[in-house]
Amino acid sequence: MEFLALTITKASSLGYWKGSKAGRRGPSLSHLFFADDLLFIGKATKDNCIFLKSVLDFFCDRSGQRINPSKSNIFFSNNVTEPLREELCNIMGFSHTNYLGKYLGIPISAKRPCKQDYTFILDKVRAKLEGWKTKFFSIAGRTTLINSVLASIPNFYMQSIMLPSSILSSIDRIARDFLWGSDLDHRKLHLVKWEQVSLPKCLGGLGIRSAKEANTTAMAKLNWRLFTEEDKLWNMVLKRKYNISSRPSTLPSNGSPVINSIRKGNNLFLKGIKWTPLDGNDISFWNDPWVLNLPLSSMLQGPLSEADNNLLVADIFPNGLFDPSLISYPFSDCLLDTIKATPISKTMASQDSFAWNGSPNGSFSTKSTCILYFKAYIFCFMNVSKIFCNI
Known part of the structure; x- marks a missing residue:
């Protein structure tokens, strides 16, 4: 397979195989390989198909392997005419399909995911339950089985896309x-x-994760990977196609099912990061958490002016020294001293960085994200504790 991959890569660089670009600024995609599954991506032209057919025949002759036509299909975009589809299918000897099936267990589809695409998850969960006799288990035993067995089945599929709400509700039911x-x-x-x-056990629940919370947390993790794993192919495709900056920010509201799914965990992700200023040019003074665990704007009532919304941390440190006169709202002396003690470099070639606020090492943590998801319950629990202590 490595020989075939190198052949396609070289042919793509020489122009013999014309791949497909992911957007105007996106990278050109030519092929994806995993084990014995091959996915070729290219323009729907006669020359492309003739070249690919010759490469596959050459590879089969040298390796002794054979292609199974019954398991091979061609998926066309809506812009390809029906006569051209028939001609290209005849050249390759494959049939045309509107559905590519599953890849690594995940349905491949260009449309928005619907309930029918993921009902197999519910079937797997129900099949697992058939061999269990509920009446012989205690509540503790059922809780353990739900957390260790039932939750693990849909968890794999939740790592790549936001499942339809009806599927999530059915899993919970x-x-x-x-x-x-x-x-x-x-x-x-x-x-x-x-x-x-x-709810988590620390908040009085049994620790059984709801399907929506587990899926949203998985999407928050994809946000973390999107803004930290710069060298990944999927990362480059999404960022260049949708013009996403390397700085953590809100994602576009309209796009593919994948980017729409990741966007549903974006708010949770942004609440969980904390900035470490180095030059201060990438951090919003009011809207990003950098000196506290919450944005400074959360301490104010009412909207910010346009100038304050655009104020950066670097702006209040002209020449590297803190200037409190540039802040429009009064702060306590303690907070001003904390801001003043923040080291800002104007000379070194340094860039602001961010870390996950809920973990000791600054890396993404699913456990801390789960706690963050139930933030409202945490505040309620803390307030009740304070009342109890005061009494």
């Missing part, structure tokens, strides 16, 4: 019914609401 011993024939009373059960 299956786990909820199993926890309380309900089935199709016998409905039992649910003694505690699901929102309380799915």
